[in-house]
Amino acid sequence: MISVGIIEDIKDLRDPLFEFISSRDEFLCNIAVESVEDFLEEVSKSDVPMDVILLDIGLPGISGLSAIKLIKDKLPDVSIIMLTVFDDSDKIFAAIQAGAVGYLVKNTPLDQIKQSILDTYNGGTSLSPEIARKVLEFFDKTKRNIESPLTEKEKQIVAGMVDGQSFKMIAANLGNTLDTIKSHAKNIYKKLQVNSKAEVIAKSFRGEI
Amino acid sequence: MISVGIIEDIKDLRDPLFEFISSRDEFLCNIAVESVEDFLEEVSKSDVPMDVILLDIGLPGISGLSAIKLIKDKLPDVSIIMLTVFDDSDKIFAAIQAGAVGYLVKNTPLDQIKQSILDTYNGGTSLSPEIARKVLEFFDKTKRNIESPLTEKEKQIVAGMVDGQSFKMIAANLGNTLDTIKSHAKNIYKKLQVNSKAEVIAKSFRGEI
DNA sequence: AACTGTATCCCCCAAAGGTGGGATTGTGAA
DNA sequence: TTCACAATCCCACCTTTGGGGGATACAGTT
Secondary structure, three states, X not given: OEEEEEEOOOHHHHHHHHHHHHHOOOEEEEEEEOOXXXXXXXXXXXXXXXXXXXXXXXXXXXXXXXXXXXXXXXXXXXXXXEEEOOOOHHHHHHHHHHOOOEEEEOOOOHHHHHXXXXXXXXXXXXXXXXXXXXXXXXXXXXXXXXXXXXXXXXXXXXXXXXXXXOXXXXXXXXXXXXXXXXXXXXXXXXXXXXXXXXXXXXXXXXXXX | OEEEEEEOOOXXXXXXXXXXXXXXXXXXXXXEEOOHHHHHHHHHHOOOOOOEEEEEOOOOXXXXXHHHHHHHHHOOOOEEXXXXXXXXXXXXXXXXXXXXXXXXXXXXXXXXXXXXXXXXXXXXXXXXXXXXXXXXXXXXXHHOOOOOOOOHHXXXXXHHHHOOOOHHHHHHHHOOOHHHHHXXXXXXXXXXXXXXXXXXXXXXXXXXX
16 A cells, blocks of 8 residues: 655645545555645654655745655655646756656646556656656766856856855955946846846756756 | 667668668668677768767677767767667666666667657657666665754755745745744854855755755 | 753844946957 | 947945844753
8 A cells, every 4th residue: 555645735636636546445645735834744743654745846835846855854765756737847857856756747647647656656757758868968977068048257156156155255256346246146147037146056056057 | 850870780670770760751870880899980980970879788899888988979969879678777777877868679669769769869868767766866865864953944944045035935935034034044054054045055955954 | 940952033233135227348240 | 330248347225134132932851
């Protein structure tokens, strides 16, 4: 019997999933909650077994992405399958890196969801060709030049950010004024479509720059 | 037009493949040889284009496995698909690590081979669930769990930081005031011996938390 | 009972970061 | 030759962070 957990904020998706999984002899759905917070609370107070978790990638509050670490911290042996609305390969790849082992688009037929849970429980995983390729490219050090929209100068500044340096320090290291670095930072944010240093650092570590 | 190369020692497999690929408008089979040695010689003397290579994993002489490095050395941008007789996951995983992006069992229908070449050329890849899982386990940081000095609450706040959220957003998501989050952040910084959000994010991505 | 740590909040202030302009110079492509 | 863009700086304004206090409450340890 495979213990399955569901974390999905939309009731209209969560309930049918719960019904379906509960109705099957091979599955047991111990937990079906709307947030990561609720999930962590549930597993904390009662010592429920947990084999596979279906986790919405785009939850409000603690996002599904950051939840992976939190969950695996508590349940290191659980297999996490992400639920996504669209086939957002960047987010899915980030989830894979964080420790998820698969993903399902939300309108997947119930029968195939069943199969995915079984596959996952039996040590397999199902990835789309694009995601799998991204994962493989991560391995292939020979071809790690993802063409970045950033200029050399901008890359140097990003490197400083990733180092944990303040703009003042970066300016000093590169021999520029603070305003120059701030100006470059503005351009970097625009190019990467973010609006904080923190997001740039995160993107960089995910290999998205 | 996709340039395809074939390296396969068994004539009865190589010739039909060559026929099939040559007969298709979208493909061009420049090279169909029986050994890695022959292949390297061919590409050295003439400057043929090469997009995708079908490479037998169990060749006599230079094995397909060790050939991957040699080929990628000469043609860094080529995509290599391994041809195998059996579904030998250890060998395939080794090939993936060496830089191959996919594999095909030799009795695969020609039509599916066509599709795999197209997928591969378009930046995809097709892996079996077992292989994919093996690859994922290779970089699951959560499995090597470093004991963190942080409390549950603090970890949640770190997760928010890594998500690129401001303290204000984290406070809203966790149902606290801004000051509470700031207070926790101070403690986190003290424990981790850092003094900025940026450093916490970097540490987290390095798996140091 | 005293102590330690966690979680929750409050205040203040200074430093750092983000946003909106604007200016100049140079380079290389249309 | 325009035009775009990179790199350099400047100013002003506002928000966010970081550090320094402190308070209360509750848990578990010694």
